[in-house]
Amino acid sequence: MNNKTYKHIEDTRISISELMLPSHANFSGKIHGGYILNLLDQIAFACASKYSSTYCVTASVDTVDFLNPIEVGELVTMKASINYVGRTSMVVGIRVEAQNIQTGHIKHCNSSYFTMVAKNDEGKSVEVPGLILKNELEVTRFLKAIKRIEMKKKRQDEFDRDDFVPHDYIKDLQDYNVKIDL
Template identity: 50%
Template sequence: MIPSYTSFGGTIHGGILLSLTDKVAYAAASKHAGNYYVTVSVDGVNFLQRVEVGELVSLLASVNYVGRTSLLVGIKVIAEDVRNGSVNYTNTCYFTRVTKDDAGKPTTVPSLILETSEDTRRFLEAIKRREFKEQYSREFNNARSVLAAEQQLHLL
């Protein structure tokens, strides 16, 4: 990490890390399907520890779930201080990406082959993550509908 990546606080800006993770998520998704992908959403962005100038940053990506036209890529960020050898798990996030054809329409994603118990764990967590996201979206939209209806009553 270089000095031009710093925030006003003197550590690496979270936006820099988010940009890097997006690029790595693209690479993982494209490698999985050999196609162009666009980011649909970024979930669970957790900055667990600071990243300092001079540290070497590794971004580890895995395709955790595949739907019909989308997939979920998990990213783990690790920072290493080469001066003292310390290694810190600093960041994690999840990208939902959709593949597009030349006309910009979603296309079918190849299946995900689960080869290890770690693959299976990530897959099951991704299903649970999708369920929570869908439930939150339903509840949020219901609450917005109720609020809109109440506001309409007050306008009458």
């Protein structure tokens, strides 16, 4: 008998908002990317732990593209939800927006994908609930996560094997800003 549990994506959603302070700024006066990464990791942990009802650890981070700078005084909101689940892992999709609190203007600053793994008290990976997909956007996000996983595995299989020969790829570098001096 199958006792597997499933959860709806809307039950996985979580958001945090924080006012950006001068202490969060880098030398150019914009909010430091490292500070945003710290917040991203926190919300990914909260989202995955809420979904799995257990402690979770960050296994990998994909696609951290800083699209627009965040200014001191803006209200940053991070929205997270589970996009994909494996046996013990989950991909948390996170959207970062910054709002100018004086004008109300909102800009998209980042979308990131954190792979989190559920752990028990002994540090062993544990199974997570299945995911119920209720609309095309949820299906699309799940499929995109599968493609990212497949592309990463393909890249690892190609370049991390013991018989990999970089010289076989030298011709592929001719259009890049690199000088080969072997």
